[in-house]
Amino acid sequence: MVSPVLLPSGTCTLYRGALALNDMGVSLLERGAYRAALDTLKDAIFVMKRVFPSSHHLHPGSYDIDAKLSRAYSKLASSKLEKPCSFNVEIVPHNVEFEALRSVLLRTSTPCNRQVNFVIKIEVFDAEDQCVDVHSAILLHNFAVAHLSMSSLANSSSFVQRIRDGAFQLSSFARQTLGHLMQVDGPDTLEYLLQCNPCLILVTAAVLHCQIQILEESGGEQWRAVKSYQNLVLLSEIAQNFDKPQLCNSRNAAAA
Secondary structure (H helix, E strand, O other), X not given: OOOXXXXXXXXXXXXXXXXXHHHHHHHHHHXXXXXXXHHHHHHHHHHHHOOOHHHOOOOHXXXXXHHHHHHXXXXXXXXXXXXXXXXXXXXXXXXXXXHHHHHHHHHHOOXXXXXXXXXXXXXXXXXXXXXXXXXXXXXXXXXXXXXXXXXXXXXXXXXXXXXXXXXXXXXXXXXXXXXXXXXOOOHHHHHHHHHHOHHHHHHHHHHXXXXXXXXXXXXXXXXXXXXXXXXXXXXXXXXXXXXXXXXXXXXXXXXX
16 A cells, blocks of 8 residues: 655645646647647656655746646647547546546556547645655656557657657556556455555556557567556456455554
């Protein structure tokens, strides 16, 4: 289970700003404003990087959050479809309910749904319970999907491949960010995470699904696609057979 992470002093505004930019970028993707979505999600990543201590030496003027938010609001208000129906995006809230999560897992593990691009909104922010790694992975994943959306507009095959390569790299960063949180010993651990940290499972599934799509479209290393697909199927099968007992409560009581 992800432990709460306290943000360094003075960074909460930046953190909230990064999450707000993420959600506006996702809305732009849904509307088909792919270029605006790409720029907005790039700003979200830029701001999120400034949350961490290693970047605190940077001058505040170098990342004016108010200007970035204002620019994103303007893009959202004036967004127009770039290419209607060319790219299938479906928004999922990060605080997904269990039954909705089970549905997403089933769909991501079904080949006929491969062309659906799941993007994640962070609509609720709790300053007392910050899952910085998970939220960072969400931003990276959504930015990867934004890259894929741009590939649907490109005319040059070499440019399309460069975009896909960039998307896969971002998706890999997201997966690495989640890696230490997804230390799974077996089905029991997955069942525990399904109930106690469904957001982690959701993001992991979305990232795996995105990587499979990129590899299949680009003709990349198919063994990676097969392995990712097997992981998705495992998550889905456990979720479909899971009756959702009160694992969190029972384990917390035992720990006490």
